Amino acid sequence: MNRVHGAFILTAGFLLLLALATSTAPVAADSVELECAFEHPEWRADFSASVMTVALEEDAVCMPDEPRGVGVSVLGANNAADSLMVETSLSERAVGKDQDMDGDGDYDVVDMELEITPVGERPEEVEAGSFYGWGSGDRRWLFAPKTRGVGVDDAAVRPPSPTLRFEEGGLAFIWVENHHRVSHEMDWGGVTVGTSRTPLSADDALHPGDSGMYTLRPSTPGVYIYRSTRNAADGHMGLGGLLIVEEDRPENQLQSYNVGGGKVRAPAASVDDAYDAEYDLVYGSRNHRVTEASEVHDDPDRVMEVAEQEGGAVDEHLLNGRSYPDTLKESLLVAEEGDRLRLNVGNVGVDDVTVASEAGDLSVYDYGTGEYSDVESVELAPGDAEQLRLKVGDVDEPRPIYVEEAGRYGDDAATTLVASPSSIEEGLPREVPFESSLGERDGEGVGSQASLFALSIGLLLGALTALAASVVLRRRRSMEVDV
Amino acid sequence: MTSVDRVVAVSLAAALLASTALTASAGVAVGFGGVEFEGDETAVFNENSEELPPGCEEVSGDADVTVSAASAGYGYPLFEYHPPSVEVDACERVTVTFESQTRVRHQWIVRGLPEDTYPDGYFGVEVDGATEESATFITPGEQVTLPVESSVGSQSESGLRGQVKVDGGDGDVDGIPGLTQHGWREADDGDGLPGSFYSGALGFLVGVALVAGGRWFDLI
Known part of the structure; x- marks a missing residue:
């Protein structure tokens, strides 16, 4: 053995360690049918002929929105039949609609109440009725339609925050109640906020237990973001959602809440005219340290401390609160070749995302000119939102809509699929079926995570330290021999 | 125009x-x-003024209790029940009037009740805004302390915790502001070093081992 052999062994060891650290450990075959355990398959049906007087489109995903809740979101709780309200956990104050101010056959004044709430698993000790367990179990923070009852009903309260829809020229009175133990502050993303806003604190914050009313005058159609920008943890924990102002049309009944994002089951009149279906895609980010801090610490100051330490660091991107393949449960896009889909995309996280598609041709809608511009991808900084059109290509083999940053965070980051009904019956792939390789999609490749960097630096430092120690020892020995 | x-x-x-x-x-x-x-808007969960819980042969008496939820200022606690602890007899028919002194939704949920009588083991009252609601339940036929909380948002973690002591109870519930807790809970596992520290340390040790091994066998 000589120094060349030694250097070879050292290099091989380094590469082995690097390979172990960078492996993403895919666990399944290319195409395995995903299981769907959902107790309400009847929710997927076309409810056009139902007694709700609201036509809801079919939603073929595993976990569609609860149709009666969607009906209440369209009608307003004050106009919905008691039988409809009984079936939902929505409060009567979740949404109310009244006053056809422009006489075009639809309500123009919308009242809403949102609750800022954490969601996560509560300690088992609490549910079991014994003593309180540690921490809150917060996994995500969100704005939720006001609900009633004990516990959290996933049908009405689940990440991300619901997409809110208003009509151009209308009025919206939105109460926001902060049930969270952290102070927050509303940012309505550029939508005109009236002067009658009445937050309770002098510093514009919604402190825990506070409620404030915001009067929105949605005068310009577009796709916006509403979110809290009070503290460093808000973006990490996903406290934001899409706010869409639809063009004023006659008899334009809007779905005021789209809980969980995904398909809009009661699209606006302008969408019906120009598209075959509409989807809300809310991109977010997650930092595991901040999430962990929120899970185990009651003290909000401790959570803020960790969030400020982490800054803009991101461990993964999320689409509608999930990673692939969980995104397929609710955010799968079902379409045939040639369909035109309206995609409302927005970024409520702390990191840029670049949305791209292998499912067809993307274009961005310019609300100012009314024109579409073909694009390869769309970059969204935190707080950005756009309306996209997807002209669906051949999706008999499901094709992905993904974020290019997947190269850094793994193929499952914020990806969903566009699939034809027949391909869904054949089973959806457990792994993302990319046409292009990872390297071609993203030049950065894998390996920029903090732990990998630390591992490499540690390895080099360790090797250098041992080498230096070895050299010192040999010199001492040679000096001893000389003496 | x-x-x-x-x-x-x-x-x-x-x-x-x-x-x-x-x-x-x-x-x-x-x-x-x-x-x-x-x-x-108000709501009542699992009200019961008739069915006797296990261990009760008859209603031992009637009692009226008034509890309020109030803001306690910023910091900890954010909210609190007044009173946080309620004393009742076993098998007693208790009518609770729950009132809110804030502008947001609160609950007074008694947990740990017999599931044979109370589905999922709880009884409760919810009020939305500065209003009140009354409801009745029959206490268990044993000496026990039952935890009380609000499941809205993180109100429980923020101080809305209490207890119902039946026949003097069998202890105190942990985490009640002013009684058994005096600040935010401290997590016992939140002070760990970041994962990157352990990765770096692992890399360092492996690097030392590789070079030391190489020198030991005279490979380097």
């Missing part, structure tokens, strides 16, 4: 003014934007 536009503009302005005035006069969120809600 056409006449139609003027009519629309005037209507918009009138609606805004009317709604704003209504909001100011209402104070709480009742009809704040022109939609007339029926009033403050």
Whole structure:
């Protein structure tokens, strides 16, 4: 053995360690049918002929929105039949609609109440009725339609925050109640906020237990973001959602809440005219340290401390609160070749995302000119939102809509699929079926995570330290021999 | 501007003014934007004034209890129950009047009740805004302390915790502001070093081992 052999062994060891650290450990075959355990398959049906007087489109995903809740979101709780309200956990104050101010056959004044709430698993000790367990179990923070009852009903309260829809020229009175133990502050993303806003604190914050009313005058159609920008943890924990102002049309009944994002089951009149279906895609980010801090610490100051330490660091991107393949449960896009889909995309996280598609041709809608511009991808900084059109290509083999940053965070980051009904019956792939390789999609490749960097630096430092120690020892020995 | 536009503009302005005035006069969120809600919303969960829980042969008596949820200022606690602890007899029919002194939704949920009598083992009252609601339940036939909480948002973690002591109870519930807790809970596993520290340390040790091994066997 000589120094060349030694250097070879050292290099091989380094590469082995690097390979172990960078492996993403895919666990399944290319195409395995995903299981769907959902107790309400009847929710997927076309409810056009139902007694709700609201036509809801079919939603073929595993976990569609609860149709009666969607009906209440369209009608307003004050106009919905008691039988409809009984079936939902929505409060009567979740949404109310009244006053056809422009006489075009639809309500123009919308009242809403949102609750800022954490969601996560509560300690088992609490549910079991014994003593309180540690921490809150917060996994995500969100704005939720006001609900009633004990516990959290996933049908009405689940990440991300619901997409809110208003009509151009209308009025919206939105109460926001902060049930969270952290102070927050509303940012309505550029939508005109009236002067009658009445937050309770002098510093514009919604402190825990506070409620404030915001009067929105949605005068310009577009796709916006509403979110809290009070503290460093808000973006990490996903406290934001899409706010869409639809063009004023006659008899334009809007779905005021789209809980969980995904398909809009009661699209606006302008969408019906120009598209075959509409989807809300809310991109977010997650930092595991901040999430962990929120899970185990009651003290909000401790959570803020960790969030400020982490800054803009991101461990993964999320689409509608999930990673692939969980995104397929609710955010799968079902379409045939040639369909035109309206995609409302927005970024409520702390990191840029670049949305791209292998499912067809993307274009961005310019609300100012009314024109579409073909694009390869769309970059969204935190707080950005756009309306996209997807002209669906051949999706008999499901094709992905993904974020290019997947190269850094793994193929499952914020990806969903566009699939034809027949391909869904054949089973959806457990792994993302990319046409292009990872390297071609993203030049950065894998390996920029903090732990990998630390591992490499540690390895080099360790090797250098041992080498230096070895050299010192040999010199001492040679000096001893000389003496 | 056409006449139609003027009519629309005037209507918009009138609606805004009317709604704003209504909001100011209402104070709480009742009809704040022109939609007339029926009033403050309340709810009752698993009310029971008839069925005897296990261990009870008859109702031992009737009692009325009033509990309120109030803001306690910023910091900890954010909210608290007054009183946080309620003393009752076994098999007693208790009518609880729960009132809120804040503008947001609160609950008074008693957990740990016999599931044979109370589905999922709880009874509770919910009030939304500054209002009150009453409901009745029959206490268990044993000496026990039952935890009370609000499941809305993180209100429980923020101080809305209490207890119902039946026949003197069998201890105190942990985490009640002023009784058994005096600040935010401290997590026992939140001070760990970041994962990157351990990765770096692992890399360092492996690097030392590789070089030391190489020198030991005279490979380097």
